[in-house]
Amino acid sequence: GAVVSQHPSRVICKSGTSVKIECRSLDFQATTMFWYRQFPKKSLMLMATSNEGSKATYEQGVEKDKFLINHASLTLSTLTVTSAHPEDSSFYICSATPSPYEQYFGPGTRLTVT
Amino acid sequence: EDQVTQSPEALRLQEGESSSLNCSYTVSGLRGLFWYRQDPGKGPEFLFTLYSAGEEKEKERLKATLTKKESFLHITAPKPEDSATYLCAVSNTGNQFYFGTGTSLTVIP
16 A cells, blocks of 8 residues: 555656656545655755645745646646756655655656756 | 754665664654665655554564654664665654655675
């Protein structure tokens, strides 16, 4: 149980284009999903908290117009990196919560912006 | 302020050499303490949730314990495939999560 998927697992895009990453909870409903960014050999950096049917809450320093988050249903949240630049290249991980105090993570998405 | 500190930052063990990873925490009201395993290029994989002091959970060569101030992840007779980064996290009564920076474990054959 508690399986979270992400798609795509890897994506390469050109600078200036937008990329959408999907996060799905496969066997439970998730009122809340989280989006993290992880740099090489570093810990998870929380970007935003996404609640179904409402606007995402972004952490300080995260540009909400650049990282668009949509939590349209209890099993799907999307992160769109708009007008991507090489410095946006990173490993993006989502997590979903079957209850308010548990988190299960997706496998991550490696974004490379050329 | 709620926070989580993991030690050591890195640990190298010979295959079969048992050891423990530490997770010290300060939290206003503990809802749960979580251990995850993360392999390079992958998302964290859930291992255990502990809810109250004195609780213990086991899975294969791993055993997690919890006190009011810290948690230990004991690894018994580790194998090279146990090499990974182990993350600790807590959630509080406000449903906020705090992560440690992880312990990178390398098990040498």
